[in-house]
Amino acid sequence: xxxxxxxxxxxxxxxxxxxxxxxxxxxxxxxxxxxxxxxxxxxxxxxxxxxxxxxxxxxxxxxxxxxxxxxxxxxxxxxxxxxxxxxxxxxxxxxxxxxxxxxxxxxxxxxxxxxxxxxxxxxxxxxxxxxxxxxxxxxxxxxxxxxxxxxxxxxxxxxxxxxxxxxxxxxxxxxxxxx
Numbered sequence: 001x002x003x004x005x006x007x008x009x010x011x012x013x014x015x016x017x018x019x020x021x022x023x024x025x026x027x028x029x030x031x032x033x034x035x036x037x038x039x040x041x042x043x044x045x046x047x048x049x050x051x052x053x054x055x056x057x058x059x060x061x062x063x064x065x066x067x068x069x070x071x072x073x074x075x076x077x078x079x080x081x082x083x084x085x086x087x088x089x090x091x092x093x094x095x096x097x098x099x100x101x102x103x104x105x106x107x108x109x110x111x112x113x114x115x116x117x118x119x120x121x122x123x124x125x126x127x128x129x130x131x132x133x134x135x136x137x138x139x140x141x142x143x144x145x146x147x148x149x150x151x152x153x154x155x156x157x158x159x160x161x162x163x164x165x166x167x168x169x170x171x172x173x174x175x176x177x178x179x
Contacts, residue, residue, distance in 0.1 A: 023055050023084050023097070030169075031177035040067050045086070047175045056085045070128050080121055091173040093132040096122050102142040112137065112151045116158035136171070137162040 024043050027033045034046045035055065041063035045053040056064055058081045065072050072079070084097040096119070100108050119135035126133055137155065139162055155162050161171075169176050 022057065023086055027055075032175070033177065040064070045174075047177075052089055052174060053172070054087045054089075056082070056087070058082065061085060065125070068129055070125070072125055075124055076121060080118060080125075082122075086172060087131070088172050088174060091132070092130070093134055093173070094122070094126055095134045095136060095172055097136050097138055097167070099138045100143070101140040109148075109151070112143075112148075112155065115155055115160040119158070119160055135160040136167060138167055139164050141165060 024035045024045075027045055028035045032048050034049075035043050036046070037043050042060040043055040044051055045055060054064070059079075061082060062072055062079065064087075082096045083099045085095060086097070087094045098115075098118075100112065102108050115135050115137065119133060122135065123133045137160070141164055143152070143162075144164060152162060163171070
């Protein structure tokens with residue numbers, strides 16, 4: 001694990017950054033975890049047969065809001081579609097995860113500067129449900145270059161966070177399986 005560019009840990013305890021990896025795939029492979037699609041359009045996460053979270057990709061978030069009688073159209077002028085998101089029951093927190101992968105300079109550079117606005121929009125969207133909101137970037141190693149130091153500092157300064165290559169389960173408050 002590398003949080004804010006420092007630190008380290010065992011990659012088996014975190015969401016690994018790969019184009020094909022998502023939370024559901026990762027959690028399904030962990031001891032004690034299982035993921036099951038429900039009839040409402042999102043995925044419920046269980047640890048040792050107890051529900052610990054729910055997963056939402058893109059439009060599944062809006063199915064959840066509809067289910068909870070939240071009229072998102074009255075709150076936002078445009079839908080936000082998270083790459084991945086997870087609602088963790090124990091800490092009543094909705095984690096929005098945006099994955100950014102780069103191999104050459106491009107438009108992603110400027111997208112990193114939108115986290116403050118997007119976090120505020122998600123907070124507004126989930127305020128009726130009294131849920132906390134965390135906004136996290138999952139970044140490829142490309143963003144370790146010195147030219148990103150200012151934007152990485154900005155991300156932290158506005159109450160968002162970032163990780164390089166993977167996010168530890170402890171960040172979400174989820175149980176870490178043994179072995």
